[in-house]
Amino acid sequence: MTGQHRPRRDGYDPRTGRDPRRGTEDAPAMYRHEPVGLHTRLSLNRMGTFDWDLDSGRMILDSGALAVFDLRADEYDGRPQSLSARVPADEGRRMDSTLAQALQDGSSSYGVYFRVRCRGGALRWTHTQGRILHDGSGLPYRIIGIVREATGELADSALLRSRQQERQRQTVMVQHATAALARALSVEDVTRVLADTEGAQRFGADALLLGLVTEGRFEVITTAGLAGEVPEGMTHSWVDDTLPLSHVVRSRRPTFLSTRGELIARYPRLRRYAEMLPAGSSAFLPLVAQDTVIGSLGLFNAEPSVQSAEARNLALALAGVVAQSLQRATLFDQEREFATQLQATMLPRGVPSITGGELIVRYHPASVGRDIGGDWYDVIPLPQGQTGLVVGDVQGHDTHAAAVMGQLRIALRAYASEGHTPETVLVRASRFLAELETERFATCTYIQADLESGALHVARAGHLGPLISDSSRHIDWPEIPGGLPLGLATVFGHDHFPETQLFLEPGSTLLLCTDGLVEQPGQDISAGIDALSEAVRTGPAELETLADQLSDQLWAEPGSEDDMALLLLHRLPGPGPATTPRLRLHIHQADPAGTAQVRSALRRTLDQWRAGAVTHDVEVAATELIVNALTHTESGALVCVELLPGTPRRIRLEVEDRSSQWPRRRSPGETATSGRGLMLVEALADRWGAEPRGSGKALWCEFDVPDAGDGAEKGHAADAPGAPGAPHAPGPEPGR
CATH class of the missing domain: 3.30.450.40 (GAF domain)
Structure with a gap:
């Protein structure tokens, strides 16, 4: 075609409005309107036909099919096997497998893509599709089909897949x-x-x-x-x-x-x-x-x-x-x-120096999320040279929790500064929190510490109790009876926080912390408490270094999401004589578990004092005296255990009640179920007696502690009441 084409007036012409690029034609020349036969049409589209007689094994390929296989007419003898020169062996096996499966299934058609090796050695994709003809009995006898070049088709498909994969x-x-x-x-x-x-x-x-x-x-x-x-x-x-x-x-x-x-x-x-x-x-x-x-x-x-x-x-x-x-x-x-700065302004800017001890505190805000917590600590100078130690946690992790924490810390500090007992301080703090316009509660442990004597008066409200590590790195978690969290205790009418007296020996360290140091998501808190105990036991002696190591090892490295407050108090060894180690516990008359808690606390304390063989005797005597006080009086019992110096060392046990009635001697028969309490005390103790105490009295007994190198056991069996040489101080007539 020369010159510009003119669009037809009576039909659609795809050239209309376009300027087709001129190309080189490699097909045989033909006139513009010359009729084109079917085989020529197929050949122009790189497609041919075949007719395969399965009975004779002859396959007829037209010129288009021969072109697809890149064969000349004289190179093909009508046998399918002669195509092996163009079809690689593995491709031929794949074609045979596809056709065999179609014949086995009784299909009427099949199709497969395969590669043909051209005369120059290049491989190109080809597709064949055949119609399987069956005779009257259903057996296949002839296949008529087409073959065509598919390289461009598969290339387009690959490009499409590539684009899809890219997307x-x-x-x-x-x-x-x-x-x-x-x-x-x-x-x-x-x-x-x-x-x-x-x-x-x-x-x-x-x-x-x-x-x-x-x-x-x-x-x-x-x-x-x-x-x-x-x-x-x-x-x-x-x-x-x-x-x-x-x-x-x-x-x-x-x-x-x-x-x-x-x-x-x-x-x-x-x-x-x-x-x-x-x-x-x-x-x-x-x-x-x-x-x-x-x-x-x-x-x-x-x-x-x-x-x-x-x-x-x-x-x-x-x-x-x-x-x-x-x-x-x-x-x-x-x-x-902003939130962290708000919380920081509500915590103490520093801690006061303490005579006779060293004090270190650490606080870390939550490491994950925007939440800040309500954890706090405080160190409060008290009258008569004592020091108040506070660690607590307000419910929640937001600015409201931080605001409540600030108010509660100031209130508790004011109550403690007035010199009230730990129980009174927590009772007033609980009532203060209950009267605030908030639904938050708080846990707290408060300690009045007297480093001159080593006495620790402890009360807690739903919070972790203290850990005590002595100079030999023995770790103890004393059982501290506690009350409900602050705020809740007042709401439920149970604002009672029993006070426990502990003793911090010279060279010992007290630890208070919030749950952020021992609690990790998905882990039982007991595992964190054990890890803290081990870290303190094996940690450095220097208090600053220990505080940093605990913070890093138990809080920072695990990536704790909670905030954390830590307080460490170390009692320095004094230049003067050692003070008397002491344990004081109060048992309420209506507390059925009180006696068991005292026995547990006694065992831990006597183990620290290395009481050895007398531990069991002290525990039995304490049980008998406590039961007598709770059974025969209308008050509770105050239990005090002291380690008295001297040679040998002595353990003194006192059980005080508010009854003025003096014990009376009883002589129980063989079948009696009571009346033997003081008899047991007399048999087990080296000395015992009773003393008036204000509106009540105290029953006491003492036990000599053998030296660590003395392997002899105390022979209490020979020291029966009234036995010659029994080292008992004269006591009152046995009563209860």
Whole structure:
């Protein structure tokens, strides 16, 4: 056709309105309107037909089919086996398998893709499809079909699959990056996501740089995948056009470069850092949030490439995700800083010095999330040289909890400063919290410490009790009867916090803490308590170092999500004579478990005192005297155990009640079920007796403690009441 074509007036012409490119025709010449037969039509489309007589084994190929197999007519003898010159053996076996399966299944057609080796040795894809004809009995006797070139078809299909895979890869990339950044709360979390082992890969890159704008200066805050440490010349700059990251901040437009050479040519300042930059393509993207450029992101690839429009759009979308995450994280950090400062103003600015002891405190806010906790500590100077120690935790993790904590700390400090007993201090604090306009409760342990005598008066409200480590690193968690949490105790009408007296020996250390130090999500708190005990037992002797190690080992390293308060009090060895170790416990008459708790506390205390064989005797005597006091009086019992110095050392047990009735001697018969309590005490103790005490009395008994090297057991069996030589002090007539 010469000249411009003219569109037909009576039908559709695809050339209308277009300018078709002129091409070279390799088909045989034919006239414009010459009729074209079927075989020629097929051949023009690289397609041919075959007719296979299964009975005779002859297969007829037309000229189009011969062209598909790249055969001349004289190279094909009508036998299918002669096609083996063009069909590789493995492809022929695959075709035979497909046809055999179709014949076995009784199918009427089959189709298969296979490769043909052309005359020059090149392989090209081919497709065949055949119609299987069956006779009257259903047996196949003939196959008529087509063969055609399929290389272009499969290439288009492969391209389509490649594009689909690329879209899927991009979708997965966006999903992974979005999911990872969605969990990032702070700016530090965002940088951690970008700098981890998969950071650059999430953005389809081999390396990245992330920087933020602060007061007109640009600062790189994280890197990943670069060779070596990024020099300061690349990490800090003014917002200008000398470096790519600061340039895109200034221009607000992304920059895409194909090679490292192109990057250095555009930004000569990077020439000195060329060795650490990947050799391939790079992208520099402004991070825009709410129409404000907050920073920029640089992505580097190892291989040079011209980035497609889809790749550029993907990079911009990922940059948008990073910008939103950074903006959210920046607001979070600002809120958290405000809340942390609010909480810090409500905690003591320092702790007073203590005569005769060393005191160390640690507080750490929650390490995860924007929440702040209600944990607190306090050290309160008290009258007569005593010191009040407080550790507590207000329910909740928010600014309201911090506000309640501040009010409660001030109130408790005021009550303690007035010199009230620990129980009274906690009762008043509970009533104060109940009267606040809040539904929060608080746990708390309060101790009045007298380091001159070593006496510790302890009361607790739903909180962990103290840990005591003596000079030989023996760890003890004394059983401290406690009440309900502050606030709840008053609401439920049970604002009673029994007081327990402990003794802190010279060289011993007292530890108070909140549950953030011993409790981890998904772990039983007993495991945390055991870990704390072991850490104190094996930890350093220096108190500052011990406090830091406990904080790091039990709170920071496990990544605790809770806040934590820790208080350590060490009693220094005094220059004067050693004070008397003492344990004081009060048992209420209506407390059925009180006697068992006293026995448990006695065992632990006597073990610390290394009482040895007399431990059992003291425990039995204490049980008998306590039961007598609870049974025969209308009051509770105050139990006091002391370790008296001398040679030998003596353990003195006193049980005090408020009854003025003096004990009476009883002589129980063989079948009597009571009346033997004082007889047992007399038999087990080395001395015993009774003393008037104000409105009541105290029954006491003493036990000599054998030296550690003395293996002889006390022979109480020979020291029966009235036996010659029994070392008993004259006592009152046995009564109860």
